[in-house]
Amino acid sequence: MMSGKEIVRFKIDGMEVEAEKGRLLLPSILDFGFEIPHLCYHEAVSPGGTCGLCVVELTKDGRKRTAMSCKYTIDDGLEVVTDTEKIRRVRHRAWEVLLARASRSEVLRRMAREAGVEKTSLEMRDDECILCGLCERLCREIVGANALTITRKNGRREVVPDPESCIACGACVYVCPVDCIRMVETEEERTIVRWGRTLKMKKCTACGRSFAPWYQLEYIKERAKLPKDFLDICPDCRG
Amino acid sequence: MGKRVGMEGSFAASEAVKMANVDVIAAYPITPQTHIVERLSEFVNNGELDAEFVPVESEHSAMSVCAGSAAVGARSFTCTSSQGLILMSEIVYCTAAMRLPIVMVIVNRSLSNPISIWNDHTDVMSIRDCGWIQYFAENGQDVLDHVLISYRVGEDRDVMLPVIVNMDGFSISHVIEPLELLDQETVDKFLPPYKPGVVLDPTHPVTMGAIVLPTCYTEAKKAQDEAVKASMPTILKAWQEFGDLSGRYYHPIEEYRTDGADVLLVTMGGIGETAMWAVDQMREKGRPVGLLKIRLWRPFPFEAFRKAAEKAKMLVVVDRAVSYGGPGGPVASELKSALYNEPKRPPVVNFIAGLASRDIAPFDFIAMVDRAEGTIKKGMGPLYEIYGVRE
Amino acid sequence: MEKLNVYAAKLVPKNENFTQGHRACQGCAEVLALRHIGKALGKNVIIASATGCMEVVSSPFPFTSWDVPWIHVAFENAAAVASGAESGLKALMRKGKISPRKIFVLALAGDGGTNDIGLQALSGALERGHDFLYICTDNEAYMNTGIQRSSATPWGASTTTSPAGKVIPGQATWKKNMAAIAAAHDIPYVATACPSYPFDLMEKVKRGARIPGPAYIHVLAVCPTGWRSPPDLSIRLGRLAVETGIFPLYEVVDGKYKITVDVPELRPVEDYFRLQGRFRHLTKDMIDQIQRRVRKEYDRLRKRVEMTMED
Ligand SMILES: Cc1ncc(C[n+]2csc(CCOP(=O)(O)OP(=O)(O)O)c2C)c(N)n1
Ligand code: SF4
Ligand code: SF4
Ligand code: SF4
Ligand SMILES: [Mg+2]
Numbered sequence A: 001m002m003s004g005k006e007i008v009r010f011k012i013d014g015m016e017v018e019a020e021k022g023r024l025l026l027p028s029i030l031d032f033g034f035e036i037p038h039l040c041y042h043e044a045v046s047p048g049g050t051c052g053l054c055v056v057e058l059t060k061d062g063r064k065r066t067a068m069s070c071k072y073t074i075d076d077g078l079e080v081v082t083d084t085e086k087i088r089r090v091r092h093r094a095w096e097v098l099l100a101r102a103s104r105s106e107v108l109r110r111m112a113r114e115a116g117v118e119k120t121s122l123e124m125r126d127d128e129c130i131l132c133g134l135c136e137r138l139c140r141e142i143v144g145a146n147a148l149t150i151t152r153k154n155g156r157r158e159v160v161p162d163p164e165s166c167i168a169c170g171a172c173v174y175v176c177p178v179d180c181i182r183m184v185e186t187e188e189e190r191t192i193v194r195w196g197r198t199l200k201m202k203k204c205t206a207c208g209r210s211f212a213p214w215y216q217l218e219y220i221k222e223r224a225k226l227p228k229d230f231l232d233i234c235p236d237c238r239g
Numbered sequence B: 001m002g003k004r005v006g007m008e009g010s011f012a013a014s015e016a017v018k019m020a021n022v023d024v025i026a027a028y029p030i031t032p033q034t035h036i037v038e039r040l041s042e043f044v045n046n047g048e049l050d051a052e053f054v055p056v057e058s059e060h061s062a063m064s065v066c067a068g069s070a071a072v073g074a075r076s077f078t079c080t081s082s083q084g085l086i087l088m089s090e091i092v093y094c095t096a097a098m099r100l101p102i103v104m105v106i107v108n109r110s111l112s113n114p115i116s117i118w119n120d121h122t123d124v125m126s127i128r129d130c131g132w133i134q135y136f137a138e139n140g141q142d143v144l145d146h147v148l149i150s151y152r153v154g155e156d157r158d159v160m161l162p163v164i165v166n167m168d169g170f171s172i173s174h175v176i177e178p179l180e181l182l183d184q185e186t187v188d189k190f191l192p193p194y195k196p197g198v199v200l201d202p203t204h205p206v207t208m209g210a211i212v213l214p215t216c217y218t219e220a221k222k223a224q225d226e227a228v229k230a231s232m233p234t235i236l237k238a239w240q241e242f243g244d245l246s247g248r249y250y251h252p253i254e255e256y257r258t259d260g261a262d263v264l265l266v267t268m269g270g271i272g273e274t275a276m277w278a279v280d281q282m283r284e285k286g287r288p289v290g291l292l293k294i295r296l297w298r299p300f301p302f303e304a305f306r307k308a309a310e311k312a313k314m315l316v317v318v319d320r321a322v323s324y325g326g327p328g329g330p331v332a333s334e335l336k337s338a339l340y341n342e343p344k345r346p347p348v349v350n351f352i353a354g355l356a357s358r359d360i361a362p363f364d365f366i367a368m369v370d371r372a373e374g375t376i377k378k379g380m381g382p383l384y385e386i387y388g389v390r391e
Numbered sequence C: 001m002e003k004l005n006v007y008a009a010k011l012v013p014k015n016e017n018f019t020q021g022h023r024a025c026q027g028c029a030e031v032l033a034l035r036h037i038g039k040a041l042g043k044n045v046i047i048a049s050a051t052g053c054m055e056v057v058s059s060p061f062p063f064t065s066w067d068v069p070w071i072h073v074a075f076e077n078a079a080a081v082a083s084g085a086e087s088g089l090k091a092l093m094r095k096g097k098i099s100p101r102k103i104f105v106l107a108l109a110g111d112g113g114t115n116d117i118g119l120q121a122l123s124g125a126l127e128r129g130h131d132f133l134y135i136c137t138d139n140e141a142y143m144n145t146g147i148q149r150s151s152a153t154p155w156g157a158s159t160t161t162s163p164a165g166k167v168i169p170g171q172a173t174w175k176k177n178m179a180a181i182a183a184a185h186d187i188p189y190v191a192t193a194c195p196s197y198p199f200d201l202m203e204k205v206k207r208g209a210r211i212p213g214p215a216y217i218h219v220l221a222v223c224p225t226g227w228r229s230p231p232d233l234s235i236r237l238g239r240l241a242v243e244t245g246i247f248p249l250y251e252v253v254d255g256k257y258k259i260t261v262d263v264p265e266l267r268p269v270e271d272y273f274r275l276q277g278r279f280r281h282l283t284k285d286m287i288d289q290i291q292r293r294v295r296k297e298y299d300r301l302r303k304r305v306e307m308t309m310e311d
Helices: A025-031 A085-101 A106-114 A134-143 A171-175 A214-224 B009-019 B034-045 B059-071 B082-097 B140-154 B184-190 B214-230 B232-246 B271-284 B302-309 B330-340 B362-377 C029-041 C053-058 C078-094 C111-116 C119-128 C178-183 C198-210 C231-243 C284-308
Strands: A007-012 A015-020 A055-060 A063-068 A079-081 A148-153 A156-161 A183-185 A189-192 A197-203 A210-213 B003-008 B024-026 B052-054 B076-080 B103-108 B133-136 B163-168 B176-181 B253-256 B263-268 B289-294 B296-298 B314-319 B348-352 C045-049 C070-072 C104-110 C133-138 C189-193 C215-220 C250-253 C256-259
Touching (some): A210 A214, B003 B009, B024 B034, B024 B059, B034 B076, B059 B082, B076 B082, B103 B140, B140 B176, B263 B330, B263 B362, B271 B289, B348 B362, C078 C104, C111 C119, C111 C178, C119 C133, C119 C178, C178 C215, C198 C215
Parallel strands (some): B263 B289, B263 B314, C133 C215
Antiparallel strands (some): A055 A063, A183 A189, B133 B296
């Protein structure tokens, strides 16, 4: 529902559309069914602009330029073009950068191949991570655990975990665009492999089945100021 | 002007669909409609018509596909006969109520059982009240012209209704006749590209086919009835313009030698041409007989009919469908109700003839007129007679 | 991802394309599935719904719960209407009459509108290869017309046309395996899902919609009214259906089977039956018979996974 919000009109590849003023361009374009490649964007967290794939060409007041659509907010009379020779060149280059950053990622290679990019001419880094930073933003903004930081080591960026702070919630596993954060779970414990964090699972005092890492439950209780025994019973038994 | 060719009615329909630059065709084969789908598949597969041909698994799905394609704003076409029509009938009613301007050619054929592939009007009469605009063609030219006219009328913003063009199975669909193909430029002038109003479009979400409770159902049906009736001026205007472009002017009721006629034969569909012969023969003998051919079946042209029937002393109506245990053929019943409240109403004698392509020759029409006159002289006879039953 | 996880839940799209105000019963999991489906597909979709509970509760004129284009024509033809919408869009885009872009086409129907009366239209649409997603929300009976049995009603369940009588104790046939029928059409994507596992469900919906060509998802949807179960147990019942192995969650991608929520040790089916009035009359013998069949079917599924695994 768009009530109460200011609506602006703009164009995507010639099609007249309407959206809320101030909304980010990328999700609006996607809503209207235009395909734009993007890896580091998630609507729940602030945009990163780190993968470089979502570039579009913008014309506003007669001036033309390219911009990252995940960081651009819509305004009236904007004309967006999602596919030109130049955009293709920029995206091609972005794929090459990503392929170099995550030379071990099978998932990324498959996506790049589908986009028509087979190889990179840049120096390869031996990793699966594309350094999009989505996990870091998420852990900070949504989870609030601040278990990840992006640092520069020897002039290179890295995502560095603080395993002590990680509550093994798995949210980063869910969003990682190249599936390089893996979670292994048994009745006894859960491990976030990439961050080297293993936590014991809490068993429900009613049915005896494990349902969440104990430290995560402690963290939730503390943040939400819940009684001590509040999360002893699993949601299924709570009914 | 257009090119003169020899062509069967089925191919004439297909040519018209091509010239109308239809976007989606969904149809399922059934005799005698098959030539239309075959020809259309050829057009699409040879790149002569840029359309999606959806080879559905049933007529029910054919009409359902058209519902979906028309709802997104695509010009849509289907065609069928007999059992196929009955199978799809549920959705025929739905599409009219949803105001989707689909065009359907029905190549009329009798209904089972016993199974019969031959021609009469029992198929289309079973969906008489479906809410579509309905024409009856008399020959191949008529079919070609009316497929184009149907899109023009149905898609008019003042109308927004689906349209049926009926043609008799075999005697029109499979008979090669001389006809004129309009050139594309003339067609484009007459039939502009479809500019749909409300469509399924993610940028402007709408809900179509909502459930309506008794509080609003009556209003919905009243609106639908008004819409069908209100299509008449658009139909007349389209015929006028089509006539100006092609030289062929059509009317809801076509009159033939009605001047000074005491007796009027009434027909609908292809048998009208034979009836003209019969009228000529009777006129030669000095008998005051004329002919009314009904072209527009829905909305029924009450006014035009009353005017045409005004001076007649008797109507001899030839129906091609049975209403078992009912008041007679559907056309005669219609005409009787049209006249019932009139101060001067000629008696209506009803013959049901030509079931499953049983031949109706000129002498049959003459015999019917003879019999009708006898009946009237003796006072009113039975409500209707199934003509030509072998003893 | 399906264990308790407060934070992943926050990542679910916030937009609601199936909105509040619908008239479904309390605790209806079928309507919950629609909400998840709406979130997963986003704004850019056209939906063709079959007649049934979900159509009736969502579109009482002049109201609507749909914030995306939605059409209902009849009971048995959702797949055909969707075929038409897809073909129409394709033709219009190719002919330059509308902007070329990706618009998902979704057909929605209940188990009656899918397994029974809609099977022919569905088979036709899958065979013709339209680029669309078909989702069956299976509440295991004709609920809209008053809980009559369908071919998706499980063996033994009591419905108004398969009542638990003195001679015949409820539904006398085994549930028709609709996902397997869809998979037999050799389409690129088939899956089962359940709104008790929302992430799994939403991922499958996204995947099914994105894959070019036809996709089919069979969603088990708990119906407290028809199952005679407490409305607050709908989520738990869905989990129990999965944990007992009665309704396994899996995908078939290009013919390869994969269990997406594996249950290493199946719970006894009785845990599931206990909470539903429609199974109240089942005897120990009948439950044993069902248990044997569930085990056998689950093993068969595991074998399919092994057989179709990539080497
Ligand atoms: C041709 C036709 N036959 C029967 C009906 C009556 N009818 C409407 S909904 C329905 C049952 C729907 O069952 P299902 O598809 O399982 O959906 P549910 O209501 O259970 O969600 C029936 C039998 C109908 N509308 N149309
Ligand atoms: S699993 Fe650990 S690192 Fe990942 S989001 Fe949760 S707390 Fe942060
Ligand atoms: S681990 Fe994944 S989410 Fe995090 S930066 Fe690397 S690619 Fe991005
Ligand atoms: S009857 Fe069942 S499926 Fe229908 S609305 Fe109620 S709970 Fe939902
Ligand atoms: Mg059902």
